Amino acid sequence: MAEPITITGPAAKPRRTPSRLRNLFAERQVLFGGSFILLLVVIAIFAPFIAPKDPLEQDLMLGSLPPAWLDGAEPGYYLGTDDLGRDVLSRLIYGSRIALLVAIVSASLAALIGTILGLLAGWYGGWADRIISRIVDIWMAFPPVLLSILLVAVFGSGVHSVIAAIVIIDWTRFCRVVRAETLAQSQLDYVTAARTAGFPRMKILTREIFPNIVPILIALVSLEMGIAVVVEAILSFVGLSVSSDTPTWGGMIAQGRQLIHHAWWLLVAPLAVLFTTVLAFNQLGSGLRRALDPVLRR
Amino acid sequence: MTENLLTVTGLSAVSDREGGMPVLRDVGLTLKNGGVRGLVGESGAGKSTIAKAILGILPRTVRITGGWINFKGRDLLSMKPQELRSIMGSEIALIPQDPQTALNPARRIGAQLADGLKLKRDMSARTAEAHALQLLADVQIRDPDRVMKSFPHQLSGGMRQRVLIAAAFAVEPELVIADEPTTALDVTVQKEILRLIRHMQSARGTGVLFVTHDLGIVAQICDSVTLLYAGKVIEEGPVRNVLENPNHAYTKALIAAGPRYDRPDAGLEPVPEAVFRELRQEIGIS
Amino acid sequence: MDQNLLVATGIKVTYGKHAGLFGSKPSTPVLHGVDIRIGRGQTVGIVGESGSGKTTLGRALLRLVDVSAGKIAFDGRDITHIPETEMRPLRRRMQMIFQDPMASLNPRHTIRRILTGPLLLHGLAGDAATALEQVKSVLDRVSLPAACLERYPHELSGGQRQRIGIARAVLMQPDFVLADEIVSGLDVSTQAQALRLLKSLSRELGLAMAFISHDLSVIRAVCDYVYVMRLGKVVEEGPCEQVFASPSAAYTRALLDAIPLPEYDPGWLERRTET
Numbered sequence: 001m002a003e004p005i006t007i008t009g010p011a012a013k014p015r016r017t018p019s020r021l022r023n024l025f026a027e028r029q030v031l032f033g034g035s036f037i038l039l040l041v042v043i044a045i046f047a048p049f050i051a052p053k054d055p056l057e058q059d060l061m062l063g064s065l066p067p068a069w070l071d072g073a074e075p076g077y078y079l080g081t082d083d084l085g086r087d088v089l090s091r092l093i094y095g096s097r098i099a100l101l102v103a104i105v106s107a108s109l110a111a112l113i114g115t116i117l118g119l120l121a122g123w124y125g126g127w128a129d130r131i132i133s134r135i136v137d138i139w140m141a142f143p144p145v146l147l148s149i150l151l152v153a154v155f156g157s158g159v160h161s162v163i164a165a166i167v168i169i170d171w172t173r174f175c176r177v178v179r180a181e182t183l184a185q186s187q188l189d190y191v192t193a194a195r196t197a198g199f200p201r202m203k204i205l206t207r208e209i210f211p212n213i214v215p216i217l218i219a220l221v222s223l224e225m226g227i228a229v230v231v232e233a234i235l236s237f238v239g240l241s242v243s244s245d246t247p248t249w250g251g252m253i254a255q256g257r258q259l260i261h262h263a264w265w266l267l268v269a270p271l272a273v274l275f276t277t278v279l280a281f282n283q284l285g286s287g288l289r290r291a292l293d294p295v296l297r298r
Numbered sequence: 299m300t301e302n303l304l305t306v307t308g309l310s311a312v313s314d315r316e317g318g319m320p321v322l323r324d325v326g327l328t329l330k331n332g333g334v335r336g337l338v339g340e341s342g343a344g345k346s347t348i349a350k351a352i353l354g355i356l357p358r359t360v361r362i363t364g365g366w367i368n369f370k371g372r373d374l375l376s377m378k379p380q381e382l383r384s385i386m387g388s389e390i391a392l393i394p395q396d397p398q399t400a401l402n403p404a405r406r407i408g409a410q411l412a413d414g415l416k417l418k419r420d421m422s423a424r425t426a427e428a429h430a431l432q433l434l435a436d437v438q439i440r441d442p443d444r445v446m447k448s449f450p451h452q453l454s455g456g457m458r459q460r461v462l463i464a465a466a467f468a469v470e471p472e473l474v475i476a477d478e479p480t481t482a483l484d485v486t487v488q489k490e491i492l493r494l495i496r497h498m499q500s501a502r503g504t505g506v507l508f509v510t511h512d513l514g515i516v517a518q519i520c521d522s523v524t525l526l527y528a529g530k531v532i533e534e535g536p537v538r539n540v541l542e543n544p545n546h547a548y549t550k551a552l553i554a555a556g557p558r559y560d561r562p563d564a565g566l567e568p569v570p571e572a573v574f575r576e577l578r579q580e581i582g583i584s
Numbered sequence: 585m586d587q588n589l590l591v592a593t594g595i596k597v598t599y600g601k602h603a604g605l606f607g608s609k610p611s612t613p614v615l616h617g618v619d620i621r622i623g624r625g626q627t628v629g630i631v632g633e634s635g636s637g638k639t640t641l642g643r644a645l646l647r648l649v650d651v652s653a654g655k656i657a658f659d660g661r662d663i664t665h666i667p668e669t670e671m672r673p674l675r676r677r678m679q680m681i682f683q684d685p686m687a688s689l690n691p692r693h694t695i696r697r698i699l700t701g702p703l704l705l706h707g708l709a710g711d712a713a714t715a716l717e718q719v720k721s722v723l724d725r726v727s728l729p730a731a732c733l734e735r736y737p738h739e740l741s742g743g744q745r746q747r748i749g750i751a752r753a754v755l756m757q758p759d760f761v762l763a764d765e766i767v768s769g770l771d772v773s774t775q776a777q778a779l780r781l782l783k784s785l786s787r788e789l790g791l792a793m794a795f796i797s798h799d800l801s802v803i804r805a806v807c808d809y810v811y812v813m814r815l816g817k818v819v820e821e822g823p824c825e826q827v828f829a830s831p832s833a834a835y836t837r838a839l840l841d842a843i844p845l846p847e848y849d850p851g852w853l854e855r856r857t858e859t
Binding site for chain 3: 555
């Protein structure tokens with residue numbers, strides 16, 4: 001736009017940036033993903049108060065009940081029961097606890113490790129970069145699912161092992177992206193400007209470069225949470241996650257698979273929840289990235 | 299032939315991204331058969347918007363609110379898409395601004411040149427290739443055989459721009475729109491490219507609409523000029539008249555603002571605030 | 585006191601030379617032994633086309649790229665190979681203004697943070713309040729309102745951003761400023777303002793300046809002395825009056841003849857200069 005240019009008068013009217021918050025909500029992806037995840041977090045925290053039944057309570061008399069809207073349903077069992085008579089809805093609700101715990105803890109740890117190494121490799125270059133990049137290359141040559149199964153088999157099953165496996169495998173995702181982004185940012189003149197201002201190298205990394213990597217990092221963390229949910233489900237599916245009496249979505253899917261012909265809801269319900277959760281994380285991630293990036297937003 | 303090749307009348311457009319702000323205000327301009335008209339202005343003046351409107355490639359956020367673009371007696375704005383498609387790239391061609399991105403990096407020059415010939419002039423693959431070779435020779439590329447087989451990244455910026463000029467004139471258009479074709483080039487290369495465009499258009503009698511921000515380029519390659527500010531035509535006329543006897547204070551101020559190596563004491567006069575005030579008043583923007 | 589502030593002799597720079605784990609990349613020499621001297625308070629133009637090495641030379645003078653041969657002396661001190669930690673206090677005295685003002689301002693920092701940060705770093709201001717005072721007075725000098733302070737770079741216009749770039753350099757009270765193609769992205773009317781501003785600031789503050797540009801007209805307008813570069817070498821140097829009135833190198837002549845002037849000159853397009 002043509003602007004009035006003057007050396008003595010007031011500056012051209014600069015565009016007002018709408019507040020950060022309004023921007024966030026303007027993104028439909030953030031709205032959908034964010035509210036679903038928030039809902040899920042609330043459900044997981046208050047599971048004992050929300051779940052209509054005890055997820056472990058068996059009643060063989062009430063085995064394989066269909067969901068409430070089908071013939072033969074029992075009142076109070078909204079999504080039906082499994083072959084042991086356990087309430088599917090309550091098990092899904094309790095299953096969200098493991099799913100979210102794994103998602104949040106493993107994605108954060110993987111991000112922490114990957115980001116630190118990526119920043120160092122991208123900024124300092126030289127030997128640091130060569131060593132870190134080589135490790136990443138080697139790491140990424142392992143098939144991730146097999147590696148995670150192997151790792152859990154070595155550590156023994158349990159939530160800690162699942163988290164450890166995800167972190168050990170997936171820090172490379174963060175490292176690669178953060179390194180590339182750091183490298184790209186370090187070529188820009190604002191970094192040179194910081195050098196000519198005499199800022200120490202470490203300070204340039206934390207003060208100048210890092211804030212510019214945050215948007216992409218947030219998006220990655222969100223995506224990674226989705227991935228972690230899937231990995232946890234896979235490990236539960238093959239019986240390597242938590243002990244089988246704790247309800248998990250993956251465990252429910254495994255169980256549902258065997259009963260697909262006479263109780264399809266046992267497979268469909270956990271799959272649908274898993275799918276929506278992962279989608280919500282992905283949408284939240286890409287929405288946040290756009291909303292937080294002042295340059296991308298234009 | 300005195301008839302106008304292109305007549306733009308009352309062309310107005312608004313930008314939806316800027317909240318419906320006018321980007322073209324009642325623009326009128328004409329281009330004679332075989333003439334070269336400069337379309338000049340600073341950033342935001344609307345010179346590229348006019349070029350894009352003629353080519354029918356305005357971004358979605360810019361809406362035309364009135365006016366006509368008359369090309370050889372027909373209004374481009376009221377044409378059906380397939381009619382437009384048959385005109386674009388055959389009767390009207392574009393020399394783009396950035397020779398780096400205008401060529402497909404994955405395909406050889408020869409193949410890219412032949413595309414237009416096959417599509418728009420119904421040539422067989424073999425004729426098209428022979429013709430492309432001739433075109434490269436026409437734009438004074440010394441080793442056309444090698445260039446035909448090259449990929450864009452193997453050529454210099456000046457060479458790529460020559461290839462793009464060849465591609466534009468290949469379809470024997472009546473109107474060529476040159477959109478700042480030399481901004482990405484060094485001065486010495488720029489001069490060669492300007493000379494080349496002039497030769498190509500005068501040999502073929504092509505009309506050229508030359509979009510630029512540089513009054514110096516206008517002076518050296520155009521015969522008439524239209525100066526814009528904020529989407530409004532400020533001054534118009536034969537180049538020599540406009541440069542030597544500008545009507546508008548803004549035109550005078552722009553000429554005085556450019557530094558000149560031959561007159562170190564002249565130039566570098568910032569456009570006075572009063573001139574901008576007057577301009578804005580005239581146009582009706584606050 | 586030596587009247588030359590910055591003296592560089594026999595500067596050679598080669599890009600891309602480093603031994604990797606899997607072989608080394610081929611190296612490209614960009615500067616083949618360049619000599620340049622910049623006097624105190626003098627504005628020296630460095631002109632050339634793409635590939636001339638003018639930008640690399642500028643960055644070498646500020647020790648932003650490593651030189652493979654030659655010597656750079658700043659205020660009588662050899663700074664060619666001193667470590668970055670020793671370079672840091674000198675950085676205040678050698679400032680730079682960049683070509684692309686958008687890229688040279690951190691998009692995530694406010695103008696306040698961008699301008700006060702370096703002041704506090706070098707102790708030019710004891711506390712944030714003093715720093716802010718200094719920033720405000722310089723903003724006023726470059727004709728920007730104090731309201732700019734809370735804005736982010738993308739909220740300003742190109743001309744305003746470039747004045748922020750100038751303010752940032754001037755705030756450090758430098759002895760030397762490198763201006764690298766600082767007006768090539770600006771409109772003529774904005775360009776005239778920026779150049780006038782820079783010219784008057786350098787006179788007021790007694791700055792020495794290296795002014796890099798591809799545009800000989802701009803160089804002529806602001807510089808006292810000029811170096812013409814081509815393909816990593818200096819092909820001509822001298823006081824502006826002399827070089828522009830009677831260029832001795834054919835290349836300089838060709839450069840001058842290629843500049844289209846806004847005046848009626850029917851023969852210009854066909855005039856060719858041998859290089």
